[in-house]
Amino acid sequence: MPSTPRPLRRLGFLTIGLFDGADPGRGHESTLEIIELGERLGFDSAWVRHRHLQYGISSPVAVLAAASQRTSRIELGTAVIPLGWENPLRLAEDLATVDLLSGGRLNPGVSVGPPMHYEQVREALYPDTADVEDFSYERVRRLLDFVRGKPATDFSGVEGFEVFSDIVQPHSPGLGQRLWYGGGSLGSARWAGEHGMNFLTSSVVRAVEPEGPHDFAEIQRSHIREFRAHHPDGEAARVSQGLVVIPTDSATPEQRAKYEAYAAKRLPRTTTPQGPARLLFAPDIVGTSAEIVEQLHAHAGFREVDEVAFALPFTFEHEDYVQILTDMATHLGPALGWRPGAAA
Template sequence: MPQPSQPLRKLGFLTIGLFDADDPARGHESTLGIIELGERLGFDSAWLRHRHLQYGISSPVAVLAAASQRTSRIELGTAVTPLGWENPLRLAEDLATVDVLSGGRLNPGISVGPPMHYDQVKDALYPGTADAQDFGYERVARLLDFVRGKPASDFSGVEGFEVFSDRVQPHSPGLGRRMWYGGGSLSSARWAGEHAMNFLTSSVVKAEESEDFAEVQLSHVRAFRAAHPDGDRARVSQGLVVIPTDSASSAQRAKYEEYARKRLPRTAAPQGPARLMFAPDLVGTSDEIAELLHAQAAFREIDEVAFALPFTFEHEDYVQILTDMATRLGPALGWQPTT
């Protein structure tokens, strides 16, 4: 069996935080409980996915602020926040605030591009200026500048009884080094590296130079590190849908296998005009999943993961999956829980 060049150093998980429209508090509380469980199990990080106008967490930064007060060690991230919905200056303030509240544990992941269904939402999001919005890398650059302490105003000083700063406050000095870019293309990988970000690569990539998912993902990891000032030491986290079944009931195993089976056809060929490629969901015992991961070229070049939890399962399913990840799969990959 192929072996990674180094043991897995950081184990994280990603959740979408689904909720019932008639009882949204229960779903949000479930997400917070899952993050607390992750810390008890020794996970290094917990990440929230961003969903607008859907029944998933629309404000991960707010939820992570709550999570920061119910945990003490686990790193907290977004994977990812689509910047098309955000004002970079205001988002920088929110991120810095939560980073301060968490004691420097925030890992914001972001992406570019116009919001989904933009024609239907643009008048509500950007009334009067929708056609003038720039949804490219420049929006990320602005956010990075504000987070890293560059001036946001040409005024500072005292005015009456009030004191003004020319940069975002609070300023959290280490946050700028914990900014992540979620990318699925070579251009995004290179841009993230050139701007000294960290890189999130997931189960979705663009079929640009190949139709082999593993080859494409590996090319992104290498292009990012080639462009990054830290070279091979630049941080990359891989996020695949991984479902260990070691302690699952027979009913849970059947549900997990059916979930993966329904999603498998989309992995056969590039999808849509963007030619998106999807990695198969990995379902099986921890030993079986570890063998599949060790066989992946991209996995062998990284030492951090944020495994994605399936979107539609129940709270007790996530408890079982996370427990198996921490107690069975992680150690099979050379990882040790943080105590």
């Protein structure tokens, strides 16, 4: 039987941070302004996507470092950093630094696998080691160990006038409990649970069965339950859902038409698994807050969670994001049982 919908405890949002290649500074500033707005509206968290060799945020840790100095309360997350592009030790240093600068508000989300278009970027990314790089969960385990304070070297002590540590510095003690894995399969959900991570589940899952029917919500629910079944905290283990949700309560007629056209254009990809990886996409949810609540309460995946990071659409204007976030905080969130500060 479906579980009873839980009152929403944490309300967050996710942005890709698009920018114009001719004026990238303005796009990054827009992202920071959106995060500042999220804090003023009472959101519990703001998350940024990660894009390489595209016109979106390529350095989320740097962007969140800036955001940490322009906000004081809202949690700041990455959804997600693809570790195939990263050195886990160096990333651990950056994450700990930003976590300390933010006062312990960083929520790093990561994933594994070869970088997108690896054959085209391998020579630029790993010119000497492209054939031997390990893109498995081992890369996440290394990051976890470094962030959680396990030794990175067998050397420490004083050498001349310099003092060396055997663990990553700076060390931020609470950060190891705020690491998230962005997964879309039963295997990734299980691995994240076994390693005590939090779990980010988005609008994409991997379809297992070659034949239908393919029910996105049921697949997502199975991932959440698999994660909690293998996590030390069981039912209390944290899961955040990231569907594309667009409330229209205060939208103009022109905005509503744009939002509906955006969702309609993306709808065909939700009917069958896409590509060799058999990815299944969730339909975007567009409507008034009352209409969205009805759909979410019927969604098997949503019924398992009490925190969300609703994804903002990719290609809208700054003013559209202001309207969407304002409606989320003032209409949709309260209708789902959320209130500002409830997660504190």
